Amino acid sequence: MNRNTLMLATVALFLSLPLFAQDSAAPEFNLEKSELEAHLRFLASDALEGRRTGERGNDMAAAYLSAQYAAYGLKTVPGAQGYYQPVPFEAITPPAAASLMLNKSAFQQGDNLLIMTGNIPATKTDAVFANFGWADEETGHNDYKGLDVKGKVVVVLPGTPEGQAPLVVFNAMKKKRQLAMENGAVALIELYRLQFPWEFFLSYFNKESLSLADDMESTAEAPSNFVYGWLKEGDAEESIKRLTEGKRAKAELSSKGFSRRTVMSNNVIGMIEGTDPELKDEYMLLTAHYDHVGMGKNGGGAYTAEDSIFNGARDNAMGTTALLGAVKSLSQKPPRRSVIFLAVTGEEIGLLGSQYYAETPLIPLEQTVFNLNTDGAGYNDATYVSVIGYGRTGTDSSIDAGANIFGLDVFPNPAPEQNLFDRSDNASFAKKGVPALCLSPGLTSFDDEIGKYYHQVTDNPDTIDFNYLHKYTQAFIRTARLIADEDARPFWEAGDKYEEAGMKLYQKKP
Structure with a gap:
């Protein structure tokens, strides 16, 4: 073999190698575990008080993230306030006292009744x-x-005609309230027929909650004297049965102590510009939620x-740490496409920060x-990166390569019965x-190992495997880089439930 032939063969062999084999000098290969550990130990420290949205610890976490963005030299995004996208919330506190009579059946707040919104003096109606x-x-x-419901209490079944699964029920709440108000009702009461215990439902919702301030929960659209709540039928089954059969029922309702106030929080956003002149106007969006559930009764456990x-070390200080790792590595060596770090x-209160950005993006979604995204309930197998949405966007080879190069395998679509894809940002x-x-730390199923830490006070930094955090973060960064460097844009696989929305967004033809 002559010299030229040998050179050509060597070049051909080099070009045939996977991209990750050619790029072992990328910053993610040299990411220091100690730096990641420091990020997580701060974000999940007691000083941040559980990072509940709208509270001091959440603000401290946002300030820390903003400082890290600045230290790594991220560009600010037009329309942001520094690295902040302010998100307005409305804090809603349920009534301290409420009661409902349906014929002779009595319901009391915190017992067999949960009024979530609305103040109304003692009112007799139908x-x-x-x-x-x-x-x-x-x-x-x-x-x-x-139906004539003007001035009356409307009692309804949970959910919609299409289904009564918990996610359907919760997603339908707002529209059902709006419909009742539009038809002139003074109250809407849903019958509690969900699959989990009433006591759990009561403890979760009978406390202050947050919603987006521009949502239909806003004062302008949801008057404070419109009452919305749930009741547990219990011994009142006969009265409820008569009502559902269309028989007349007298109602007496009162509620007091409901309040609402404005609360501000922030999405933390920055960007780097891509290196490819033709691709840098396309953006890869990396996301992780940094909030958690707070302290005491707000935690729910x-x-x-x-x-x-x-x-919230696992949920989601691990993911937020991985995002910071990506900020550092990708800013040191940017990929071909531009990257937004969000x-x-x-x-934890309904994907509201990501919903707000999706509705009011600072970079056009098209x-x-x-x-x-990176999020997780915890991990029970540190040999895996779990991928929720694997097989749906044409990115599987990049995901596999990003995990495998750091000695991790891919666990596709864990716990399908949990509908995890639609439960994160x-x-x-x-x-x-x-x-x-x-991408999620190695979750294979919702077992006792997950339950031991998920939304529990035990989920603290001392229980984290930092060697695994290091590998997981590297895999997240590598996957992001490989996708951002691809010639072709990812898209939904044919028949995916989000394919039609993608066609509309990007004005693609079937």
């Missing part, structure tokens, strides 16, 4: 059953057709006087070609059409 209390212009369904802080608030962007998925 109760009307309105099936699901639902209307849909597309299908022509209207439970209020022919067991706590003691000695330990009442839900530190640490979102409000995930220029956002992919969302790689990637869903906010997928609904708009942006191809999206979520």
